[in-house]
Amino acid sequence: MSRDPGRVLRELLDAHGRTYAEEAGIRLRDTPQPLYRLMVLAHLLSARIRGSIAVATARALHEAGLRDPRRMAGADWQERVDALGRGGYRRYDERTATQLGDAAELLTERWGGDLRRLREQADGEVPETRRLLQEFPGIGPTGADIFLREVQRVWPGIAPYLDRKALQGAQRLGLPDDPDRLLELAGSTDPAVLAAALVRASVDRGVARDALDHAD
Structure with a gap:
């Protein structure tokens, strides 16, 4: 039929x-902290792991206070591992803990902790934005796509x-x-x-x- x-x-x-941002409790706005939390969520969702675990882990990182690049980079490695574990993200916790720290440092050093500056560097062009996102450790093509699918809600130049x-x-x-x-x-x-x-x-x-x- x-x-x-x-x-x-x-x-x-x-x-x-x-x-997925809504599911993770992220009130997405075009401001640095929610955009950063979305990038972390995209990182977590891009692994071969259930989406529900990635979402729960994004919440656990937020509850641990690791909600912006300064706090993420300033946390010690074990603190990040422990927060990932509380979310159920155990299979990739050690590697991901390192990647999250390195990505937070890169975002801070290159774009002042503000993903809007990355968008500005890309002149709002989707292919270039997608390419720049993949410079973050742990964000490959899949992670970049996840971020762009979600961020189009507050970056209308990305949509549809x-x-x-x-x-x-x-x-x-x-x-x-x-x-x-x-x-x-x-x-x-x-x-x-x-x-x-x-x-x-x-x-x-x-x-x-x-x-x-x-x-x-």
Whole structure:
């Protein structure tokens, strides 16, 4: 039976229409601290680990006071390891603790702890912004894509950003894999919310199955 793509997308958004930043308790604004917390979240989510663990670990780092690059770089390595462990991020905790410290130092030294300066250096160009993000230890192409999908909510020059992972989710749902068509189907939905919901369908077959079942 052919399903109405608009209804499939509405079912997905009704059930999973929230960003990963929201899930991690980050009130995203175009200011240094929430942008930094988003970068840390993107770093954590880019590993081969469950998204729920990455989100819980981002919360644990915040609760440990490691919420800006100065505090992250100033913490000793064991403090970072312990906070990662409390979030359940044990498989990669030692390497990630080192990367987080090194990335915080780079952000402080090169961009004064403010990711808006990185955006300015890139002249707002998406490919250059994506390239510069990958200069941070632990942020590869996947991490850069995660950051850009989420930050488009407060960096409108990035939007719409529907990357390969989001489009894979659309394909799994039988939706068009053309970004313009997806945006049309989504109507007034924030592109960051659309991207996050599609990614959830991409990484979790159960999410896609539920949306399809409810659209019948």
